[in-house]
Amino acid sequence: xxxxxxxxxxxxxxxxxxxxxxxxxxxxxxxxxxxxxxxxxxxxxxxxxxxxxxxxxxxxxxxxxxxxxxxxxxxxxxxxxxxxxxxxxxxxxxxxxxxxxxxxxxxxxxxxxxxxxxxxxxxxxxxxxxxxxxxxxxxxxxxxxxxxxxxxxxxxxxxxxxxxxxxxxxxxxxxxxxxxxxxxxxxxxxxxxxxxxxxxxxxxxxxxxxxxxxxxxxxxxxxxxxxxxxxxxxxxxxxxxxxxxxxxxxxxxxxxxxxxxxxxxxxxxxxxxxxxxxxxxxxxxxxxxxxxxxxxxxxxxxxxxxxxxxxxxxxxxxxxxxxxxxxxxxxxxxxxxxxxxxxxxxxxxxxxxxxxxxxxxxxxxxxxxxxxxxxxxxxxxxxxxxxxxxxxxxxxxxxxxxxxxxxxxxxxxxxxxxxxxxxxxxxxxxxxxxxxxxxxxxxxxxxxxxxxxxxxxxxxxxxxxxxxxxxxxxxxxxxxxxxxxxxxxxxxxxxxxxxxxxxxxxxxxxxxxxxx
Amino acid sequence: xxxxxxxxxxxxxxxxxxxxxxxxxxxxxxxxxxxxxxxxxxxxxxxxxxxxxxxxxxxxxxxxxxxxxxxxxxxxxxxxxxxxxxxxxxxxxxxxxxxxxxxxxxxxxxxxxxxxxxxxxxxxxxxxxxxxxxxxxxxxxxxxxxxxxxxxxxxxxxxxxxxxxxxxxxxxxxxxxxxxxxxxxxxxxxxxxxxxxxxxxxxxxxxxxxxxxxxxxxxxxxxxxxxxxxxxxxxxxxxxxxxxxxxxxxxxxxxxxxxxxxxxxxxxxxxxxxxxxxxxxxxxxxxxxxxxxxxxxxxxxxxxxxxxxxxxxxxxxx
Numbered sequence: 001x002x003x004x005x006x007x008x009x010x011x012x013x014x015x016x017x018x019x020x021x022x023x024x025x026x027x028x029x030x031x032x033x034x035x036x037x038x039x040x041x042x043x044x045x046x047x048x049x050x051x052x053x054x055x056x057x058x059x060x061x062x063x064x065x066x067x068x069x070x071x072x073x074x075x076x077x078x079x080x081x082x083x084x085x086x087x088x089x090x091x092x093x094x095x096x097x098x099x100x101x102x103x104x105x106x107x108x109x110x111x112x113x114x115x116x117x118x119x120x121x122x123x124x125x126x127x128x129x130x131x132x133x134x135x136x137x138x139x140x141x142x143x144x145x146x147x148x149x150x151x152x153x154x155x156x157x158x159x160x161x162x163x164x165x166x167x168x169x170x171x172x173x174x175x176x177x178x179x180x181x182x183x184x185x186x187x188x189x190x191x192x193x194x195x196x197x198x199x200x201x202x203x204x205x206x207x208x209x210x211x212x213x214x215x216x217x218x219x220x221x222x223x224x225x226x227x228x229x230x231x232x233x234x235x236x237x238x239x240x241x242x243x244x245x246x247x248x249x250x251x252x253x254x255x256x257x258x259x260x261x262x263x264x265x266x267x268x269x270x271x272x273x274x275x276x277x278x279x280x281x282x283x284x285x286x287x288x289x290x291x292x293x294x295x296x297x298x299x300x301x302x303x304x305x306x307x308x309x310x311x312x313x314x315x316x317x318x319x320x321x322x323x324x325x326x327x328x329x330x331x332x333x334x335x336x337x338x339x340x341x342x343x344x345x346x347x348x349x350x351x352x353x354x355x356x357x358x359x360x361x362x363x364x365x366x367x368x369x370x371x372x373x374x375x376x377x378x379x380x381x382x383x384x385x386x387x388x389x390x391x392x393x394x395x396x397x398x399x400x401x402x403x404x405x406x407x408x409x410x411x412x413x414x415x416x417x418x419x420x421x422x423x424x425x426x427x428x429x430x431x432x433x434x435x436x437x438x439x440x441x442x443x444x445x446x447x448x449x450x451x452x453x454x455x456x457x458x459x460x461x462x463x464x465x466x467x468x469x470x471x472x473x474x475x476x477x478x479x480x481x482x483x484x485x486x487x488x489x490x491x492x493x494x495x496x497x498x499x500x501x502x503x504x505x506x507x508x509x510x511x512x513x514x515x516x
Numbered sequence: 517x518x519x520x521x522x523x524x525x526x527x528x529x530x531x532x533x534x535x536x537x538x539x540x541x542x543x544x545x546x547x548x549x550x551x552x553x554x555x556x557x558x559x560x561x562x563x564x565x566x567x568x569x570x571x572x573x574x575x576x577x578x579x580x581x582x583x584x585x586x587x588x589x590x591x592x593x594x595x596x597x598x599x600x601x602x603x604x605x606x607x608x609x610x611x612x613x614x615x616x617x618x619x620x621x622x623x624x625x626x627x628x629x630x631x632x633x634x635x636x637x638x639x640x641x642x643x644x645x646x647x648x649x650x651x652x653x654x655x656x657x658x659x660x661x662x663x664x665x666x667x668x669x670x671x672x673x674x675x676x677x678x679x680x681x682x683x684x685x686x687x688x689x690x691x692x693x694x695x696x697x698x699x700x701x702x703x704x705x706x707x708x709x710x711x712x713x714x715x716x717x718x719x720x721x722x723x724x725x726x727x728x729x730x731x732x733x734x735x736x737x738x739x740x741x742x743x744x745x746x747x748x749x750x751x752x753x754x755x756x757x758x759x760x761x762x763x764x765x766x767x768x769x770x771x772x773x774x775x776x777x778x779x780x781x782x783x784x785x786x787x788x789x790x791x792x793x794x795x796x797x798x799x800x801x802x803x804x805x806x807x808x809x810x811x812x813x814x815x816x817x818x819x820x821x822x823x824x825x826x827x828x829x830x831x832x833x834x
Contacts, residue, residue, distance in 0.1 A: 212620070
C-alpha cells in the first residue's frame with residue numbers, strides 16, 4: 001500500500017494510528033451477516049464451478065443484482081467469494097468426471113482423473129483443495145502488501161509483449177505432448193480452429209460458411225466440454241462391452257506427508273506463476289494453470305509420472321488458478337484495469353456501488369480496499385473448509401453405476417454447453433469436439449496441446465497483427481521491447497532445452513525430457 | 517383449474533395496480549445480445565429490477581445471448597414471437613451498424629422501437645504519453661502523424677464514431693481494434709495507443725488519477741461531469757455521437773400491449789430512484805419514446821453506412 005511507505009517515514013504515533021485505522025476497516029468484515037454472505041457466496045461459487053458449463057464468470061455476473069442493496073464491502077466480498085469458490089469448484093468435476101467444471105481447471109484433468117480412476121479421488125480432491133488454498137493465500141498476501149507496486153507490470157504489456165508471452169506459452173505443447181510430431185499437429189490444428197469466426201483486426205467473418213452462430217468462432221467452454229468430457233464418454237462406451245471393475249472409494253482425503261513434500265515445489269511455483277500471470281491483464285487462470293503444470297513437470301525429477309495421476313500435477317494447476325483470483329484483483333484495484341474476464345465483471349459490480357476502481361480508490365475509499373483484501377482471505381479460508389468438508393459428498397458421485405454416470409455426463413455436456421450462450425450452434429461445437437477428442441485419444445494425439453492452442457492461438461494472432469499494425473509493419477520495432485525479448489529468449493530456451501540438456505548430460509545416462 | 521387461477525391472480529393484480537390490466541400475465545423476457553456483466557447487461561438488470569418494483573407481480577427475465585458482435589442475440593429478439601413477451605436490448609452496434617457490415621439476418625427496418633431509457637455519452641480521451649493533451653493540440657498533432665485510436669472491435673460502435681469524427685474534422689486517424697473495451701483501456705492507460713473513446717464515468721475516474729486526459733465530448737453542449745472539456749460542436753465540427761440503452765421488439769405486437777410496454781419504459785425512465793441508480797453507474801438517463809428512438813437509430817444507421825462505405829467495410833460479411 002502507498003500508506004506503507006508513509007508508515008516507514010513518519011513517527012510512531014502515526015504508525016499506530018495507521019494500523020488502528022486499517023484494523024478498523026476490517027471490523028465490518030466480522031459482522032455475522034457479512035460473514036454469512038461471504039460463506040454463502042463461496043459455497044454457491046463452489047457449486048457453480050463444479051457444474052460444467054456454469055463458470056465463475058457467469059456466477060458473478062448473474063448475482064450482481066443481489067448486491068444492489070448491500071453495502072460495498074458485503075456485496076463485493078460476496079462476489080469475490082463466488083469467484084474464488086467458482087475457480088476452485090472447477091476441479092471437482094475435472095477430477096471426478098474428466099469434465100472441466102470451468103476452463104481454469106482443464107489442466108487438472110491430466111492428473112486428477114487418473115487418480116480418481118485409481119481410487120484416489122478423495123486424496124486428489126484434498127490435494128486440489130490444499131493447493132487452491134495455498135495459491136489463494138499467497139496471492140492474497142501479495143495483493144494486500146504489494147498491489148500498487150506490482151500493478152505497474154500490467155501496464156508494460158502491449159501487443160508485442162502479449163505476442164511473445166503467447167508464443168512462450170505455446171512451447172508447453174512441445175514438452176507436454178509426448179510424441180513431438182503429433183503434439184505439433186494437435187497444436188497447429190488448435191490454432192487453425194481458433195481462426196474460425198471474426199477476424200480480430202478487420203472484423204471479417206472467417207470460415208463460418210455463412211452460419212451466423214459461428215460468427216464469434218467456436219465457443220470455448222463447449223469446445224472444452226466436448227474435447228475432454230464427451231470424448232471420454234465415447235471411450236467409456238467402447239469399454240462398456242468388456243467387464244470392468246468398479247472404482248473403489250478411498251475414504252482418505254488428506255494427502256500423505258510424502259505426497260505433500262513431493263508437491264512442495266510445485267505448490268510454491270504454481271502460486272507464484274499464478275500470481276504473476278494474474279497481474280497481467282487479459283490472460284487468466286487457464287493460461288496460468290497450463291504454464292504452471294509445465295514448469296512443475298519440467299523441474300520434476302520424475303517428469304514421466306505426470307499425466308498418470310501424479311499429486312504434484314494437481315498441486316501445480318490448482319495452486320496457480322486460485323492464485324490468479326486474488327492476483328487479478330491487483331490491477332483492478334490499483335489501476336482500474338481488470339486482470340481477467342471475471343474481474344471485468346467485478347468491475348461492473350464496483351461501478352454499481354458508485355466506486356470507480358483505480359489509483360484514487362486507495363485514497364477515497366480505503367475502507368473498501370482493505371475490506372476487499374480481508375474478504376479475499378476470508379473467502380479463501382471458507383473455500384478450504386467447505387472444500388474439505390464436501391469431499392466425501394463429491395466423491396460419492398463415483399459410486400453411481402458406471403452406465404448411469406456416463407449417461408448423466410452426456411446430459412450435463414449438453415446442458416452445460418447450451419447454458420453458456422443459449423446458442424444451439426454451441427451444441428454442434430460440443431459434439432464435434434467430442435468426436436475430434438475421441439479420435440485424437442485413440443490415435444495418440446494430445447488433447448492438451450489442442451486445448452492450449454485454443455487458449456493461446458487467438459491471443460497470439462490478435463497481438464501479432466495489432467502490434468505490426470501499430471509498428472507500421474516494422475518487425476524489428478515490433479520485437480525490440482525488453483519484455484518481448486525476454487519471452488522470446490525463454491521461448492528459444494524452452495524449445496532448445498531438451499537438446500541442451502542432452503549435451504550437458506551426455507555422460508550421465510539417458511535424458512529425461514523426451515519420450516521417443 | 518390453472519386458467520381460473522391465472523384469471524384470479526390477474527384480477528387481484530388488476531385491482532392492486534390498474535396499470536396491469538391483462539398484459540402481461542407471464543414474465544417478460546429481455547434478450548441482451550452480450551455476455552452477463554457488461555454495461556448493457558448491467559443496465560438491463562437495473563431496469564428489470566426497477567420494472568419489477570414498479571409493477572407488482574411483474575417478472576422480467578434477462579437472458580444473455582452473446583456472440584457475433586451482438587448479432588446473434590439481436591437476431592433472436594427480432595425473430596421472436598411478436599406477442600410482446602420477448603423484447604431485445606436495443607444496442608447501437610448490432611442494430612444500426614452490423615446490418616451494414618453484413619452477416620446479420622435483419623435490417624434496421626425490422627424492429628419495433630419500444631423506448632429509450634438511457635444514453636451512453638462518449639468522450640475522446642488522450643492516453644498516457646500521448647503527444648497532445650487538449651482538443652487543439654490533438655488536431656494539430658493529427659496533421660503531422662495520424663494518431664492511433666483504440667476501439668473495442670473492428671466495425672463496432674466506437675470504431676465508427678472515431679472514424680466519423682475524423683471525417684467530420686478532416687483529419688486522418690489510425691484505428692487500432694482490440695478485443696473489447698477493457699483491453700483498449702488497458703492499452704490506453706499503459707500508453708500503447710494515443711487515444712480512445714471512453715464513457716464519461718471511466719474518463720472521470722481515470723483523468724482524476726492522471727491516467728487519461730479528456731479531449732472533447734461528443735455532445736451538443738458541455739456536460740456536468742466535464743465542465744472544462746469542450747464539445748466538437750463548439751470547435752466548429754458538426755459531430756455528435758452517443759450510444760444508447762433501450763428496448764426493441766419484433767414488429768407486429770398487439771397495439772394495446774405495445775402501448776403498455778411503452779408506458780412502462782416511460783414510467784421507469786422517469787422514476788427518481790431509477791435515475792439515481794443509473795447515474796451512479798455513470799449512465800445518462802433520458803427518456804425517448806418509440807418514434808424518437810427510431811429516428812435516432814435510423815440517423816446513426818445512415819451515418820454508419822457512409823463511414824463504413826469509406827472504410828471499405830460495407831457489406832464485407834455478406
